[in-house]
Amino acid sequence: MDEGRNEVFADDEDGLREGVARRPITLADVAREARVGESTVSRVLRSHGSFSEKTRARVEAAVTRLGYVPNRIAGTLASTGSRLIGIVIPSLTNIVFPDLLRGATAALDQEGFQSVIAVTDYDQDREEAVVGSLLSWRPAGLIVTGLEHNPGTRRRLLASGVRVAELLDTDGPGLDIVVGYSNRAAGEASARHLAGRGYRRIGYIGHDLSKDKRAAKRYAGFREALGQAGLALAGEERVATPSSVESGRHGLASLLARVPDLDAAYFSNDDMALGGYFHCLAGGLAVPDRLALFGYNGLDVGRLMPQPLATIRTPRVEAGATAARLLCAGGPATVVDLGFELIEGATA
Amino acid sequence: MDEGRNEVFADDEDGLREGVARRPITLADVAREARVGESTVSRVLRSHGSFSEKTRARVEAAVTRLGYVPNRIAGTLASTGSRLIGIVIPSLTNIVFPDLLRGATAALDQEGFQSVIAVTDYDQDREEAVVGSLLSWRPAGLIVTGLEHNPGTRRRLLASGVRVAELLDTDGPGLDIVVGYSNRAAGEASARHLAGRGYRRIGYIGHDLSKDKRAAKRYAGFREALGQAGLALAGEERVATPSSVESGRHGLASLLARVPDLDAAYFSNDDMALGGYFHCLAGGLAVPDRLALFGYNGLDVGRLMPQPLATIRTPRVEAGATAARLLCAGGPATVVDLGFELIEGATA
């Protein structure tokens, strides 16, 4: 099948045999075809600088005739900045990060930027490696997740001189642009809500907090606010697996086995909480009378459960979009707190 | 805060005033620092060609001392191929495509490739535009979703001479590499399963099939196999919104309002089916006795419902990984059918 493949090539001027030595079409070919200078073609294609209407038409016709595709690699090298933005996320398993990507790519697309993505699996050493790798593409900016990075990553980011946006967390100092909300405050709000509703035997079901720093901040905020309400965690379960519906379901099951008289469960996110809800449904535990459930993220699925999930809605798509726009705009370093919204739901 | 930013620069040789005119560090700086030629540095950094151990150490020391980050833009322009793979997906809302991305980025990462992504929103004209945009980065390969593309997209893909992998569908002719499974056969298998279980009043709840060609193929296969079993759809509901838990829940509700005696519902995917399940739970409809549910995709969440969802598990992550590996390997055009697996579950 390889001979079925096909390239648009220019005839080679050094042309040996017809149809043999050929090469990809370049801007110079277009210039020749349109009978104008190379810089004129460049100006027309980028709508930059001045040129007559007649020239534009000639160039565009030549481009179409030859099927020319500009080479942005060359363009980037020749000019100062690239139109690439690197995006570093910890995971693609949790819908939260695709949401962030969605916001970012939509905004970048509008500005004519392309996104290069890299996944760290919540590993700071991998983060350092992928940041290095992304920087070698000389991106116009970098979007990373969270404020915690190892020293190597920080050094590389600062040394690169590239604009950086840190997303989904405002609890701590940022390097440049920060767009997010306070995870700590979200944890506190959740605890106050549960305490305010009269729950007293509250448990926590979470995943590995040593890697997911934002979940750890919510947990810390949650505990602190519980304390301020005169309460303490009645029990907690940390699953070793990544957060998921499955780990939420199993996590709640084993926590209840150890601490049967729990009256509320706070999950590290909605996926976990959904798993907990399924456990309750399967085991005939009345929600919220026997056990209240509280999640985090405000996923659509929570809204559509027979009893809408009590949770906190986070502006993930907006954060991605805002960060992308700020990076493109090139303003000063800032912190944008987008806040979050507590959704009362019916499970707590 | 802009003055807080920091770049690693070399002293400018044309140096006017100390600390003023500076420029980013290049390979030439490293060569000078290590007292070797530029090509030697290049060879060491790429572990390509031969050089002595002593030289390697000198170069690496110089790299560290200067904090040099190679410029892949320049490297790509100078060499033949880039280490970029473009990935075109229709959506980031449905977890299916992040799954695909996950498989692809993991495999690409291993091979030292970077992914550039673009989202089409299921719009063929946008697909054409983003393909053009991705091609301008001269990627080593392109991963696109599905086999259906408008003529402009096909022309661009073929003309570019870039390797292309089309994913998640094998029902039709491909351009180059095809990795997926038969959506049509998946629809047929679902219908045969439901018919075999004795369901007779089967309804369909789906989203916009004019844009989602793969869902349309499943639908067609489903109807055909129903016909072969002597059955016909007892009713169907097409929601205008994208597939989601919400549209599944509402879609089932309105279908049941019109066709109350349905005994089974086939959904265009698991998200929709989960919504349908929530509708049944909320309305007290016994599953599967009063109404059976069948989904598509085999998401984790379906496995963890109180009654595991009957569905078809599709190898999305594997498809992404396989396509990535084939693109990097550079073999001949092929079709890889990864198949799918029917999960009986407990809802049908």
Add this chain to the structure above:
DNA sequence: ATCCACATTGGCAGCGCTGCCAATTCGATG
């Protein structure tokens, strides 16, 4: 007719790296 300001255009030197090729060095051998 002359001159000037401004719009339009082309030429060409890089951007930072790689690939080719020639030069040099190193060892081992006779």
Add this chain to the structure above:
DNA sequence: CATCGAATTGGCAGCGCTGCCAATGTGGAT
């Protein structure tokens, strides 16, 4: 100690484009 092939190294011409600058054209005012 001379000789030769292999290992190691450096020089430099591009890769395709953009940015700068000079050259040319244009129209109106003088």
